[in-house]
Amino acid sequence: MNPSSAAAAAAHFSPVSSTAFRDGLARLPGAVTVITTNGPAGAAGFTASAVCSVSDSPPTVLVCMNRSSFAHRFFAGNGVLCINVLSAAQQDLSALFANREVAMDQRFARTPWQACASGAPGLDGALVQLDGRIAATHEVGTHSIFIVELGEVRLADAGASHEGLAYFGRRYHALGASSPATQPA
């Protein structure tokens, strides 16, 4: 940003309210994922939708996480994580890993998983497991942005559900072979 445009933008700027922010973001479709880690700090997993692709060179994605979350220290301490992208058949896992009353060991006891290359739990049946190391962390407001370089990508077996799961308008939507609007441009 050059100084003159930054100054012009800043002169008129006031932030939107939290309510307007949340109502607006409810209209941004997002993936439903469970982010997991394991290592010296211990095992943890939480449900997240703030995940996106960054760059394929190096192969990099990002995950946003509230620093005040109970699980945050496990991720910062282990330096590795796996993004488990849930299928339409896995809404129960979204609820399980978002439930603060269920201890971390109980979450993993109720969910079949296999360790990924990083050691993070890869949840059985996930559409894809995106496993890697935290290459950098940027702090923004209440959240950390974990920049994750991928070391392993595991696609679900052919026998598993391949319907996707999105969150939009404050509810889940299945993304199946029967629901595409058209082919891409």
Place this chain on the structure above:
Amino acid sequence: MNPSSAAAAAAHFSPVSSTAFRDGLARLPGAVTVITTNGPAGAAGFTASAVCSVSDSPPTVLVCMNRSSFAHRFFAGNGVLCINVLSAAQQDLSALFANREVAMDQRFARTPWQACASGAPGLDGALVQLDGRIAATHEVGTHSIFIVELGEVRLADAGASHEGLAYFGRRYHALGASSPATQPA
């Protein structure tokens, strides 16, 4: 990340191939948006799916953009942008703003829009327009991550389409009132 876990993670790490990365990311559902800007550097807009919520305090989102993109300098120069979240009725705009053969002025000439508070074009009919200023930029590999503080959130009129649009499995999916799998947990 503590030094010992970083060392342990680094010892076994090698990045996945670009092909594995792209096949994996094709299974991550994403929004379909047109990111716009205007100001001293000129008007520009491009189609993007790498957008996510960061924090509601301050109200912040992020957008990832390839630095080698023709449009990059407009965003860096203006320091403001609007994320137009497309509805299921706006797939034509996704194609228009991804078409390198259509000049920027022609894109906006073919699309009804109104300037947002920042000056960035807000596209008529978008499910929501998330308008703000670029508060910080982080460079990761080939891409810039724009950290955007929101100054205006405009929801579509009641008369507009409220069906969402997602990209998953390399095609579009409509997210309508008829397609939810269940209510959220």
